[in-house]
Amino acid sequence: MWACELIDAGYRVLGIDISEAMIELSRKKVPEADFRVGSLFEVEIPPCAAVTAISEVLNYLFDAENEDLSLGRLFQRVHDALVPGGVFVFDVIGPGQVPPGDKTRGFSVGEDWAVLSEREEDVERGTMERRIVSFRKAGEYYRRDDEVHRVRLYDPSGLSAELERAGFRVRTMRSYGGLPLSEGHAAFVARKPL
Ligand SMILES: C[S@@+](CC[C@H](N)C(=O)[O-])C[C@H]1O[C@@H](n2cnc3c(N)ncnc32)[C@H](O)[C@@H]1O
Known part of the structure; x- marks a missing residue:
């Protein structure tokens, strides 16, 4: 850190x-x-x-x-x-991360977690929205978190x-x-x- x-x-x-x-x-x-x-x-x-x-x-x-x-x-x-x-x-x-009008999807996985993402750019506003869904094992089950980042x-x-x-x-x-x-x-x- x-x-x-x-x-x-x-x-x-x-x-x-x-x-x-x-x-x-x-x-x-x-x-x-x-x-x-x-x-x-x-x-x-x-x-x-x-x-x-x-x-x-x-x-x-x-x-x-x-x-x-x-x-x-x-x-x-x-x-x-x-x-x-x-x-x-x-x-x-x-x-310029995402082609205009398109959405880019990605995922990362570990042994007891997974992160899924979707990105979309608004060229006129010069902004991007990132939707992130993450799963992390908590005991027997997986805990799900949803986040939306606007940058x-x-x-x-x-x-x-x-x-x-x-x-x-x-x-x-x-x-x-x-x-x-x-x-x-x-x-x-x-x-x-x-
Ligand atoms: C991707 S994280 C990076 C955190 C840290 N610098 C690191 O490298 O681990 C971006 C951080 O910026 C913080 N942040 C975003 N906008 C902010 C603002 N206007 N004032 C203070 N913190 C802000 C968020 O809460 C988030 O924790």
Whole structure:
């Protein structure tokens, strides 16, 4: 877990998530870090060396605050909070994952679980809907969960321009070190100049 790696490397960690369940899980896994329920669009970001939003965090639309098409205000807040030389690292999923008018289905299975998914893009709105049905063995039976995720799809070059407008120097990547990103994803390292 990312927070655990950061604590081991000697950082103080503040973790924010809009989901109470995610925060509860994180507190159990990494008690040394400070985790708070909140929206990244509203939370006060303390002065820091790095801000990270790993795994499509900025794409999700279940926070009404993220209905605004522009991430410019968030980029400016992060820039203001970072020390000179500090970095903002995040990844997003972009458009073009599903052919227009089509639905893409997928599945992953393990010994005692299965995840089924269906994705559909709305090209005009620049959004994608992901329906996810998961089964996990609980005793003799399987427990079923249904989720619908709505995400905004971001063109990487548009985001780079927006980051530069906020004062960052930007590098885009297709992997985190040796870990390649899934298809259609781009990662950003945005540095506040010294
Ligand atoms: C795919 S998960 C990644 C979680 C974590 N970064 C990881 O790598 O394990 C995306 C997370 O972003 C959170 N999220 C989405 N929109 C958010 C927002 N506006 N403010 C705070 N958290 C948000 C979701 O609740 C979800 O836990």
